[in-house]
Amino acid sequence: MWVKLAVKLFLREFKRGELTIIFAAIALAVLTVFSLSSITERIGLNIDQKTSDFIAADRRLSSNHAFQPEILTKASDFGLATAKMLYFDSMLFANDELVLSSVKATTAGYPLRGKLIVKTSLIGEEHEVAAGPTPGNVWLSEGLFYSLGVKVGDEVELGAGVFTVSKVLVTEPDAPFFSLSGNKRVLLNYDDIEKTQTVQPGSRVFHRLLFAGTEQQLTDYYSWLKPNLKSNQNWEGIKDRQSPLGENLARSERFLLLAGLFGIMLAAVAMAVSAKRYCERQYDPVAMMKTLGGSRGTIRKIFLLHLSLVTLSSIVVGLLLGFVLQHIGASYLAQFMGTVLPAAGMKPWLLSCVVGVLCALMFSLKPLLDLFDIPPLRVLRRNLGDSLTLSKVHLSLSMLTILVLMWVFSGEIVTTLILFGSTLVVIAVLFAISRGLFFAGRRLGLRPGSSWSLAIATLQKRANANAVQLISFALAIKLMLFLVVLKNDMIADWQMQVPEDAPNMFIINIAEHEVQPIQEFFVQRNIPHEAFYPVFSGRVDAVNGEPYARRISKQEGEQQEEQAREGVSREPNLTWLDEVPEGNEIVEGKWFSNTDEIEVSVFEGWRDVLGLELGDVITLLVNEQPIEARVTSFRSVDWGTIKPNFVMILSPNIAGQVPVTYFSAAQLQAHHTKDINALLKRLPTVSMIDIKARIEQAQSIIAQVSLAIGFVLSIVLISGALVLISQVQASLAERMQEVVILRTLGARARLIKLATLYEFLLLGAIAGLVAAVVSDIALLIIQQQLFSVDGRLHPYIWLLGPATGALFVAVIGYFMVANTMRQNTQGLLRKIA
Incomplete structure (x- = not known):
């Protein structure tokens, strides 16, 4: 009987507009949460995909030794696309010239993400290709053409094999941001490794497996892989790369998170105010019902059914409007960015429904309880019940609900x-x-x-x-x-970290006697450049005599104690300096003293990763030569400036104990190309790394976040206007x-x-x-x-x-x-x- 009455009253009140405020508030909350979470998720996925291009995959597995065959077999079972790579150094011979080059051998699937950019000649137009060289062919970076004096179509000797130079290698998606290999790079077909006879037992090689697939496939596969990983194997994604790109990706996620939180807060405020106002407008009808003999239980059932019906209908309407709004917004953003935004997952749908139900329940609970306490005498004395208007319990519940919603959304x-x-x-x-x-x-x-x-x-x-x-x-x-x-x-401040005059070229492999000629070359042509840094590679092997164990990846969002130990599984580039470089700031400790002991200043991000404290002694392996250095300071480093930076800087008294080359960075313009080519011909051992693509990628991320x-x-x-309208309407x-x-x-x-x-x-x-x-x-x-x-x-x-x-x-x-x-x-x- 009461259900029929409740439905009849619901339809009448809905026609009269009595439920308009609370209906609009819940729909607004659902619409806002759905549209914002969908847009931010889709743009976040797009940024992830863009940045995944820079490791040529969604994830990669690295090792100094060959992988077990079942790793690739199992990846296929999980539906993942895979590719294999092998890195090694080898001498390249042609025209009586011999050059040490960095070789990357890849299978046909490489790259899984991103594109290879090549030219058919040194003066040809750049174009994209989807796969690497076929067997019997090699692609050489531009510097090798100058060093060896070859052209496309010539033959070169790589190890024991003879190969045809078929293309000029311009850019690889996973080219290192800074590497000593520079522009002496060779791309080889994986099947030709045996032909070179260069890779023998005990050779210094680096193995990599690339994986691409959905996040769910990658997560499921990693769950299987994790217990089978060996100490020399590292699972990583773009977030594990210590680079300006990784920093920009992490910062973009924080911007999108912050923007989404604003929508959650505003929707919750609208619901809290509207729910309270709706219940206040029902005081007179409830008093009338009680006067006519309605029981408290019947009234409670009627209004709870009303709340359920309006909640369900408003959630449906909010989801539909939110879907349309996010589709229009995503289409506009995709067109503006010249890309296709990936589809969002189920999270926006689930989150929006939870927000709608939670808002309706928590924001309406106390007002409804107050509503049931309205005395029948209110029909004669209209001020009875007004003392329930402001409730500390309702305010507390509303604030707690907003806090929980924000926390659940942001994490x-x-x-x-x-x-x-x-x-x-x-x-x-x-x-x-x-x-x-x-x-x-x-x-x-x-x-x-x-x-x-x-x-x-x-x-x-x-x-x-x-x-x-x-x-x-x-x-x-x-x-x-x-x-x-x-x-x-704040976006502008972020963008200023990649200024227009930022370096777009790294110049490396510079011998000590070549520093002055290159410096004079820059000065004569008014080319802005950085200082010339001595550089060498060193592996972090132990601290206080205790060797490191391999740790697993932070790409999968694991706890701090299980994050990857950067610098343990690879050899970072190191230097020595007299003073703290620009863009670095000592956050703990002090700069080097004048002792005979070798000292080191460490990037503060490695303090927890490596478990370091001031006074610890780090053992570095440089060309298998152990060197001990005492930690005297930790530095903050702004990796987003696209300028030369180091995770470790040693004291100058290490000079002469390790072999070094020098490197610098410069801001080159298009009209400098001819002069640079002449310089490379005159100094064939010098290499240059073009990082324009990295800068463009960083700027692309910033532009997408700004649009979002x-x-x-x-x-x-729009939401603020609706909140204001509902407030004014309540006082009409x-x-x-x-x-x-x-x-x-x-x-x-x-x-x-x-x-x-x-x-x-x-x-x-x-x-x-x-x-x-x-x-x-x-x-x-x-x-x-x-x-x-x-x-x-x-x-x-x-x-x-x-x-x-x-x-x-x-x-x-x-x-x-x-x-x-x-x-x-x-x-x-x-x-x-």
């Missing part, structure tokens, strides 16, 4: 607490301001007939309601200001009564209109000012804690906040009540009745 408690804490500050400050206005207005005195006086009187009368409105307005403005600063300042945040900003603006009945009273007392229409406009201007300006100040402080903390950059204030938003807030709230608020003020008094009385 980062520090970021969540910073944003949530700044929100609490906004709430506290605005409540204090709202109460202060109430008392200050009385002291100032009000002049009859003044629009400003009437506006302040209205603010005083609705002090508690205005406090809630102020908070809603301020949170919407706060999120907008956050995104404006993210897009205009712009899209999020547009959604937040009370405003109608005020207009009727004022007209009865003889107030002119112009006075009422201006007073209403000034009221919204004051609310918007106050909310904007508080939002701006709190936002700037929160951004300062976020810059330091989340992005590890020097935080700075943004005074321009202290003016932008109040101005934007006043305009935003005044325009939308006045538009909402304009129709009410245009109606005659009789019409308003009929609506109120």
Whole structure:
């Protein structure tokens, strides 16, 4: 019986618009979460795919020894595409010239991600190819053509084999960001390794397996592979690469995460306010039901069914609208970026449904309980039950729910607490301001007939309601200001780390006697360049005499104690310097002393990875020669600058104990090509690495993140407007009564209109000012804690906040009540009745 009554009442209230507010709020929450999480996930996947091109796969497995055959067999069982690679150094011979080159042998599937770029001659046009050389052919990098004096079509000897030079190798997707092999690179077919007879038992070679597939396939395969990995095998992805690209990828994920959190917060605020307002509007119907004999249990069932029906319908509508919105947004972004965004997974769907249900339950629970306690006498005494309007329990539940939603969405408690804490500050400050206005207005005195006086009187009368409105307005403005600063300042700061005059070429393999001629070459042609650094490779073998064990990958998001130990499984490039280089800062310890002991300064990111402390003695293997160095300092290093940086810098007293070459970096223009070719011919042992593609990739990531945040900003603006509309709509009945009273007392229409406009201007300006100040402080903390950059204030938003807030709230608020003020008094009385 009660179900029939509940459905009948539900349909009637839905037609009358009684459920509009809570329906719109839940739909808004679901729509916002779905669209934001879908867009950010799709752009994140696109960035991951782009960066995966730089390891030529989604994951790779590295080892100094051959792999077990079952590793590839099992990968096929999991549906993964695979490719094999082998690295080794060998002498290349042609035209009576002998050059040491770095050889990479690949199978037909290489590269699994990205493209190889080649030329058919030294002066030919660059073009992409999907696979490496066929058996019997080799591709040589440009430097080898100069060193050997060969051209495409000539034959070269590699080990015991003779091969035809079929193409000029320009770029490989997984070319090292910095390598001593430089432009002395050879690409060989994997089947021709035996023909060279270079790889023998005990040879110094490096094996790699490449894998490509879906994230689920890779995760399932790694679950099988993990217990079978040997100590000399490393599973890694792009996040494991210590490079500017890896740094930019990690930073882009934090930007997208931060942007998504704003949408979660705004949707939750809209739901909390709307749910409370809906229950308040049901006080009179519940009192009437009780007067007519309705039991508490029946009333509870009716309204719980109403809540269930409106929640289900609003979630469905929110998902549909969110899907359409994210599809339109993704299509626009994909067209702008010239790419196809990958499809999002199930996470946005599941997260949106959870948010909708959780919001409906947690934000409506306490108001519904209050609703059931409304006394029947309210039909005679309309003020009964008003004491339930503000509930500390409801506020606490709402805040707890918002905190949990943000934490679940982000997975980062520090970021969540910073944003949530700044929100609490906004709430506290605005409540204090709202109460202060109430008392200050009385002291100032009000002049009859003044629009400003009437506006302040209205603010005083609705002090508690205005406090809630102020908070809603301020949170919407706060999120907008956050995104404006993210897009205009923090993204710009990030982009400034790859300035226009950044080096785009590394010059390596420079002998000591060649440093001065190259330096003179740069000076004569006004080519900007970095200093010339001595460089050598060294393997981190032990600390305090204790050898390292292999650790597994951080690509799969494992715990800190199981992360890969960078530098253990490879030989990083090392140098020695007299002073701390530009872009480095000592965070602990001190620079080198004048002792006879060799000392070392270590990149702070390796402190935990290698388990180092000040005073530890590191054993480095340099050409199998053990060298011990004591750790005297840890440095912060800005890898995103695309400039020469080192994970370890040794004291100058190591000079003469290890063989070195020198390297530098320069910013070359297109018109320098002819002169550079002449220099390479004159100094055939010198190599150059073109890193323009790496810089373009970093800039591409920044552009995508900037576009994503712009899209999020547009959604937040729409959501903020909807929140404001729902707030104003909730007070329309009370405003109608005020207009009727004022007209009865003889107030002119112009006075009422201006007073209403000034009221919204004051609310918007106050909310904007508080939002701006709190936002700037929160951004300062976020810059330091989340992005590890020097935080700075943004005074321009202290003016932008109040101005934007006043305009935003005044325009939308006045538009909402304009129709009410245009109606005659009789019409308003009929609506109120």
